Amino acid sequence: MLQQLLFNEISLHVDNLLQEGGVERPGTLKIVTEHPAHIDHGDYSSNIAMLMAKIIRKAPLLVAQDLQSRIVENGCIEGLFYKVEAVAPGFLNFYIQWDAWAKWKSQTTISLGESGHSKKVVVEHTSINPNKAAHVGHLRNSCIGDSLSRMLAHAGYEVEVHNYIDDLGNQLADTVVGMLHTSSDETFERFGDFCWETYAKVNQAYRNQPDLVQQRSVVLHALENGNSNLAWMGALVAERIVREQLDEMKQFGIQYDVLVWESSIVKAGFWDTTFELLSQTDMFDKVADGKLAGCWVLRNVEQKSDAEDENEDYQSDKVLVRSNGILTYTAKDIAYHLWKFGLLKNDFAYKKWGDGLWSTVSQGRKKSIGHADKVINVIDYRQQYPQEMVKMALKALGFESEANELKHVSYGVVSLSPSTAAGLGIDTADGKSSYAMSGRQGIGIKVADLLDRMESVIHEKRPRKAGISSRTLAAASIRYYLLKYQLLTEVVFDLEQATEVTGNTGVYLLYAYSRANSIMDKAAKDARLHMIEPNFDAALLEDQEYQLLRHMAYWPETLEASIQQLAPSLICHYAFELASLFNHFYSACPVLKGTDSLVAHRLWITQTYQQTLHQALALLGMPTPKRL
Template structure:
């Protein structure tokens, strides 16, 4: 990776300068490189000389010139740079040797392949309540998690993907109560759509018939005991919903290795073992008096006092077992995470659920699943506090290494734009900039409905339909739309914007990719050029080609940053700019016209562009079609 090689070389010479000056290296000194905005300033630049000026008491330009001389003497970073230049007030500019770069370009992005060697990563994502159809907010979670799994697998990690199914929760209980105590005369194409309406109806019924809320407690108890008619009904509802949800996700290229059911965690005795472990620490105790009397709580190290807040979401102490003996979600999550890291003596047994997919079960066989070195949980930002409590529990139990390897990929929720909300019947007279989806009110955009709508938009706008299906294009477009935002950004879904096919969209990327394929295919069929092998020729480089080549050269470091930061949006931004630069190159530099040497040269650029964009699209979980 060019950037890392450059940083390592600069660091080598900085260390020498510090030693020669008799100065100890400050801990705050950090060597960074930038991509200059203007070509005349090179392909990389660094301000390290200006950082060193005060430390070694020399002029920044003098230090930059010293570094320039040392790097020139040392081979200009393994021959990758044709020139190193020191300029006022002390910048170092680096100019790539494009002929040397081209010789190594096809292998450059493969340099990440060994980063995760011998390291197992367990990624949990999706984890939708199995009580109704999935909505687009759930889909954002799944797309992020799936792209992360692809990125980490590319980096050489052993990746195992889990989907956690809360089959003992309030939401499933509400749907069961709704099936028993509400009525519908509508017809539905899918069971999940029926449950969507039923869940909303029962939550409305609770307001007019408060006694119905007591039925939720009855169903919850039945689900946990697992031995009654109600338990069977809950199991059947959950299983049917999960199968529909998995089929929906499959249309977006999203797959899993393991389904982990909450009931399996309870039945396998995970909490009993966890309770015993926690009881041996001073941070877990039963509250004797006050509003939390009878509750077992995990103390927050930052607040030794027992918090006495009614129904507080973020208490100083977190209740793990309520006074009536019922476990909280966080208690089961702590036990689950101890298992994820292989820290429990208990284990699951598994049965086949589908092709390549296993599910925890009451009966089955043992498998080598779990025992991760790193755990990544893709959960929206509202779950930050429970995630912190899981990490705290690991620390309290002395598992500091596991706690340090527990990563919460937090992201902003998906809300509705005013226009889209109004289209769903939501009153927007209060003038808010966005409106939350609400399963309890039956307000939101279902994944299946959005995909159907996007497919119809694509189908209507396609002039040629000889390539991949409109539905595949629609799924890719939706996926890109949900991935392109920075993780912490709230996605305000506007149906008009979400279904655009120009600008920074998935459709634009697919067309830009298929255009390169079309050029390369034409070259194979054109009698005049079919015998020409793509070949880079630095002497033929034109001004319009440099920006595209620079961007391709930056791909390995972009991918490394996206993987390190667990940020798929970085790949989205890179891919869009890459596609735009190629389209500009294609317009300014006809590939299949001109001299033979020019054609060979531009075919090489087209080919390396195609390979780079293909890798980016695959990591984003998007198709790479030969034509659209």
């Protein structure tokens, strides 16, 4: 990676300069390289000389000039830079030697500094309650998790993708109660849509018939015991919903290795073993009095503020076993994570669910699943505290290193824009900037409905329909829309904006990609051009070509940063700028016209662009069609 070579070279001379001055290198001295906004300032720049100035008591510009002369004498970083410049007040600017870079690139594969080296990482994502159809907020989770899985696999990790199914939770119990105590005469195309309405109806019924809430506890006990008519009903509902959800996710290119059912955790005795382990610590005990009397609680040694302790959400997350004997979600999650890291004597049994997909069951085959070196959970920011409790439990049990390898990828929720909310019948008279989706109220954009709507828009706007299907294009566009935001950004979902096909959209990227394929195909079929081999020549560089080339040179470091930060949005931003620069190049620099040397030069740029964007799209989980 070019940036890494540059970093190593600067670091070498910084160490030598400090050593000659008898100064030890401070741990706080960080070498940072940046991409100058103005091309006159080079392709990379560093302010390291200004950081060193105080340490060696020398003017920043003199330090920069000293470093510049050492770098030049050492060969300008393997000849990859034709000029290194020291400028006031103390910057080092580096200018890429493009002929040398093109040759170096063709002989070099991308090497990521943080490669997995065969370490195993378990990525848990999606994990939708199996009680109704999925909505667009759920889909954001799935798209993030799937792209992270692709990125980590590219970095060399052995990636195992889990989808956790909470088939013992309140939401499934509510849907079962709704089936038994509410009615409907509507016609539904899918079972998930029926359950969507039923879940909303039962929550309305709870408000009108408070005594009905007691039925939820009855169903919860039945689900956990697992043998009654109610338990079978809950299992059938959950299984059918999960099958529909998986079918929806598959249309977005999202797949899993394992379905982990919460009921399997209970039946396999994971909690019993975890209870024994926690009982041996000073942080887990049974509360004798007060509002938590009879509950088993995990004590937080780093106590929250009084205000937080009084908050029911925080308080309930400390409770692992309620006074009525029902386990909380956090209790089962702790047991599950001990298993993920291979720290429990218990294990699951498995059965085939589909192609390449396994499901936990009471009786089945043994598989080498779990035993992770690193665990990544994609869960929205509202679950930060429960995730901290899991990490705290691992530390309390002495598993410090495993706790440090447990990563929570937190992201902002998806809400609705005022116009979209109004279209769903929500009263927007209060003038809020966004409106929350609510399963209890039946308010939200279902994944299936959004995909149908997007498919219709794209099919209507496509001038030609000979390539990939409009539905595939629609799924790619939705996926890109949900990935392009920074993780912690709340996505204010606007239906009209989401179905745009111009600007910073997935459709724009795919058209820019297919355009490069079309150019390469035409060159191969043209009798005059098909014998011309792509070949780079820096002497022929036009400004639009240089801008595109410069951006392509930054791809390896962008990819590494996205993996280190677990941030797919960095790839989205890079890909959009890459596509935009290519379209400018395409408009200003006819690729297939001119002398053979000029055509060969521009074919090389087009081919390199196509390969770069192909990799970015694949990591984002988007298709790479030859034509649209």
